[in-house]
Amino acid sequence: MPHAFEGKRIIVGVTGGIAAYKTATVVSRLAQAGATVTVAMTEAATRFVAPLTFQALSARPVYTGAWDHLESLDPQHIALASAADAVVVAPCTMDCMARLAQGRADDVVTLILSAVDRARAPVLLAPSMNEVMWEQPATQRNLRTLENDGFRFVGPGSGWQACRHVGTGRMSEPDEILAALERAVRPGSVT
Numbered sequence: 001m002p003h004a005f006e007g008k009r010i011i012v013g014v015t016g017g018i019a020a021y022k023t024a025t026v027v028s029r030l031a032q033a034g035a036t037v038t039v040a041m042t043e044a045a046t047r048f049v050a051p052l053t054f055q056a057l058s059a060r061p062v063y064t065g066a067w068d069h070l071e072s073l074d075p076q077h078i079a080l081a082s083a084a085d086a087v088v089v090a091p092c093t094m095d096c097m098a099r100l101a102q103g104r105a106d107d108v109v110t111l112i113l114s115a116v117d118r119a120r121a122p123v124l125l126a127p128s129m130n131e132v133m134w135e136q137p138a139t140q141r142n143l144r145t146l147e148n149d150g151f152r153f154v155g156p157g158s159g160w161q162a163c164r165h166v167g168t169g170r171m172s173e174p175d176e177i178l179a180a181l182e183r184a185v186r187p188g189s190v191t
Contacts, residue, residue: 007034010088011040014045014049015044015092016048031059037057038061039051039060040062041064063112094136097143098142100151101145124152124184128170152180
Protein backbone atom coordinates (compact mmCIF):
# COMPACT_ATOMS: atom_id res chain seq x y z
CA MET A 1 0.00 0.00 0.00
CA PRO A 2 1.45 3.40 -0.93
CA HIS A 3 2.40 5.79 1.83
CA ALA A 4 0.32 8.96 2.31
CA PHE A 5 3.36 11.08 1.34
CA GLU A 6 4.18 9.20 -1.88
CA GLY A 7 4.10 11.61 -4.80
CA LYS A 8 3.23 14.58 -2.56
CA ARG A 9 5.05 17.89 -2.87
CA ILE A 10 5.88 19.07 0.63
CA ILE A 11 7.55 22.35 1.55
CA VAL A 12 9.43 22.34 4.85
CA GLY A 13 10.11 25.77 6.32
CA VAL A 14 12.87 25.99 8.91
CA THR A 15 13.20 29.03 11.16
CA GLY A 16 15.94 29.98 13.61
CA GLY A 17 15.66 27.77 16.66
CA ILE A 18 17.81 25.05 18.17
CA ALA A 19 15.07 22.51 17.37
CA ALA A 20 16.00 22.85 13.69
CA TYR A 21 18.21 19.79 14.12
CA LYS A 22 15.04 17.69 14.58
CA THR A 23 13.73 18.89 11.24
CA ALA A 24 16.47 16.92 9.48
CA THR A 25 14.66 13.75 10.57
CA VAL A 26 11.34 15.10 9.26
CA VAL A 27 12.88 15.87 5.85
CA SER A 28 14.63 12.49 5.67
CA ARG A 29 11.50 10.51 6.49
CA LEU A 30 9.37 12.48 4.04
CA ALA A 31 11.89 11.79 1.27
CA GLN A 32 12.05 8.11 2.22
CA ALA A 33 8.24 7.95 2.03
CA GLY A 34 8.31 9.14 -1.56
CA ALA A 35 7.57 12.85 -1.13
CA THR A 36 9.25 15.58 -3.14
CA VAL A 37 10.58 17.79 -0.35
CA THR A 38 11.63 21.40 -0.83
CA VAL A 39 13.27 23.10 2.13
CA ALA A 40 13.21 26.86 2.73
CA MET A 41 15.29 28.32 5.56
CA THR A 42 15.46 31.70 7.21
CA GLU A 43 18.90 33.22 7.59
CA ALA A 44 18.74 32.50 11.33
CA ALA A 45 17.95 28.83 10.65
CA THR A 46 21.19 28.47 8.67
CA ARG A 47 23.09 29.30 11.87
CA PHE A 48 21.70 26.12 13.51
CA VAL A 49 21.77 23.64 10.59
CA ALA A 50 23.61 24.05 7.30
CA PRO A 51 21.50 24.14 4.12
CA LEU A 52 23.74 21.39 2.75
CA THR A 53 22.27 19.00 5.34
CA PHE A 54 18.76 19.54 3.99
CA GLN A 55 19.98 19.45 0.39
CA ALA A 56 21.57 16.05 0.99
CA LEU A 57 18.47 14.68 2.74
CA SER A 58 15.95 16.01 0.22
CA ALA A 59 18.11 15.71 -2.93
CA ARG A 60 16.72 19.12 -3.90
CA PRO A 61 17.88 22.74 -3.82
CA VAL A 62 17.40 24.58 -0.52
CA TYR A 63 16.01 28.12 -0.54
CA THR A 64 17.70 30.50 1.88
CA GLY A 65 16.73 33.87 0.47
CA ALA A 66 13.75 35.60 -1.06
CA TRP A 67 15.77 36.31 -4.19
CA ASP A 68 16.78 32.70 -4.87
CA HIS A 69 15.81 31.49 -8.32
CA LEU A 70 17.16 27.99 -8.21
CA GLU A 71 14.78 26.08 -10.46
CA SER A 72 13.22 28.50 -12.91
CA LEU A 73 12.81 32.12 -13.86
CA ASP A 74 9.35 32.27 -12.28
CA PRO A 75 8.94 34.01 -8.92
CA GLN A 76 9.90 31.07 -6.72
CA HIS A 77 7.57 31.82 -3.86
CA ILE A 78 4.56 31.67 -6.20
CA ALA A 79 5.73 28.59 -8.10
CA LEU A 80 6.60 26.68 -4.92
CA ALA A 81 3.40 27.65 -3.10
CA SER A 82 1.20 26.80 -6.09
CA ALA A 83 2.74 23.35 -6.49
CA ALA A 84 2.71 22.37 -2.80
CA ASP A 85 0.39 19.69 -1.46
CA ALA A 86 1.26 20.74 2.11
CA VAL A 87 3.67 22.90 4.08
CA VAL A 88 5.18 22.37 7.51
CA VAL A 89 7.22 24.95 9.43
CA ALA A 90 9.44 23.27 12.00
CA PRO A 91 10.60 24.88 14.13
CA CYS A 92 8.16 27.76 14.03
CA THR A 93 9.64 30.38 16.33
CA MET A 94 7.84 33.11 18.26
CA ASP A 95 9.13 35.59 15.69
CA CYS A 96 7.81 33.56 12.76
CA MET A 97 4.40 33.24 14.40
CA ALA A 98 4.33 37.02 14.95
CA ARG A 99 5.31 37.77 11.35
CA LEU A 100 2.69 35.37 9.98
CA ALA A 101 -0.01 36.82 12.26
CA GLN A 102 0.85 40.31 10.99
CA GLY A 103 0.85 39.19 7.36
CA ARG A 104 4.54 39.97 6.88
CA ALA A 105 6.56 38.25 4.17
CA ASP A 106 10.09 39.44 4.76
CA ASP A 107 12.04 36.18 4.53
CA VAL A 108 11.84 33.20 2.19
CA VAL A 109 9.70 31.09 4.56
CA THR A 110 7.02 33.71 5.20
CA LEU A 111 7.16 34.79 1.56
CA ILE A 112 6.31 31.27 0.39
CA LEU A 113 3.61 30.94 3.06
CA SER A 114 2.04 34.20 1.91
CA ALA A 115 1.31 32.59 -1.45
CA VAL A 116 -0.08 29.24 -0.21
CA ASP A 117 -3.80 28.63 -0.64
CA ARG A 118 -4.45 27.02 2.76
CA ALA A 119 -7.84 25.72 1.58
CA ARG A 120 -5.99 23.55 -0.94
CA ALA A 121 -2.63 22.91 0.76
CA PRO A 122 -2.64 22.65 4.56
CA VAL A 123 0.02 24.59 6.47
CA LEU A 124 1.18 23.00 9.70
CA LEU A 125 3.17 25.02 12.24
CA ALA A 126 5.32 23.30 14.90
CA PRO A 127 6.05 25.99 17.52
CA SER A 128 9.35 25.97 19.35
CA MET A 129 10.35 28.44 22.03
CA ASN A 130 11.05 28.89 25.71
CA GLU A 131 8.06 28.34 28.01
CA VAL A 132 7.97 32.03 29.03
CA MET A 133 7.94 33.04 25.36
CA TRP A 134 5.12 30.57 24.65
CA GLU A 135 3.02 31.99 27.50
CA GLN A 136 3.44 35.62 26.43
CA PRO A 137 0.07 37.27 25.74
CA ALA A 138 1.32 38.32 22.28
CA THR A 139 2.20 34.72 21.39
CA GLN A 140 -1.19 33.48 22.56
CA ARG A 141 -2.91 36.24 20.53
CA ASN A 142 -0.85 35.28 17.49
CA LEU A 143 -1.76 31.62 18.02
CA ARG A 144 -5.49 32.45 17.98
CA THR A 145 -5.08 34.70 14.95
CA LEU A 146 -3.20 32.03 13.02
CA GLU A 147 -5.73 29.35 13.93
CA ASN A 148 -8.52 31.66 12.74
CA ASP A 149 -6.55 32.25 9.53
CA GLY A 150 -6.51 28.51 8.83
CA PHE A 151 -3.06 27.49 10.00
CA ARG A 152 -2.85 24.13 11.77
CA PHE A 153 -0.63 23.42 14.77
CA VAL A 154 1.22 20.44 16.14
CA GLY A 155 2.48 21.08 19.66
CA PRO A 156 4.27 22.54 21.31
CA GLY A 157 5.16 19.79 23.70
CA SER A 158 6.42 20.00 27.22
CA GLY A 159 9.86 18.93 28.40
CA TRP A 160 13.52 19.85 28.64
CA GLN A 161 14.42 23.01 26.75
CA ALA A 162 17.78 24.30 25.56
CA CYS A 163 17.51 27.12 28.13
CA ARG A 164 17.87 24.46 30.85
CA HIS A 165 14.24 24.74 31.95
CA VAL A 166 11.39 22.26 31.73
CA GLY A 167 8.08 23.49 30.39
CA THR A 168 5.76 23.95 27.43
CA GLY A 169 7.25 25.32 24.24
CA ARG A 170 9.40 22.42 23.11
CA MET A 171 8.96 21.52 19.44
CA SER A 172 7.02 18.30 18.88
CA GLU A 173 9.09 15.25 18.04
CA PRO A 174 9.52 14.32 14.36
CA ASP A 175 7.12 11.36 14.64
CA GLU A 176 4.38 13.64 15.99
CA ILE A 177 4.97 16.19 13.23
CA LEU A 178 4.89 13.51 10.55
CA ALA A 179 1.70 11.98 11.97
CA ALA A 180 -0.02 15.39 12.00
CA LEU A 181 1.19 16.09 8.46
CA GLU A 182 -0.03 12.68 7.29
CA ARG A 183 -3.50 13.42 8.70
CA ALA A 184 -3.44 16.80 6.96
CA VAL A 185 -2.64 15.40 3.51
CA ARG A 186 -5.15 12.56 3.59
CA PRO A 187 -8.18 13.16 1.36
CA GLY A 188 -11.06 14.70 3.29
CA SER A 189 -8.90 16.06 6.10
CA VAL A 190 -10.42 18.98 7.97
CA THR A 191 -8.82 21.97 9.58
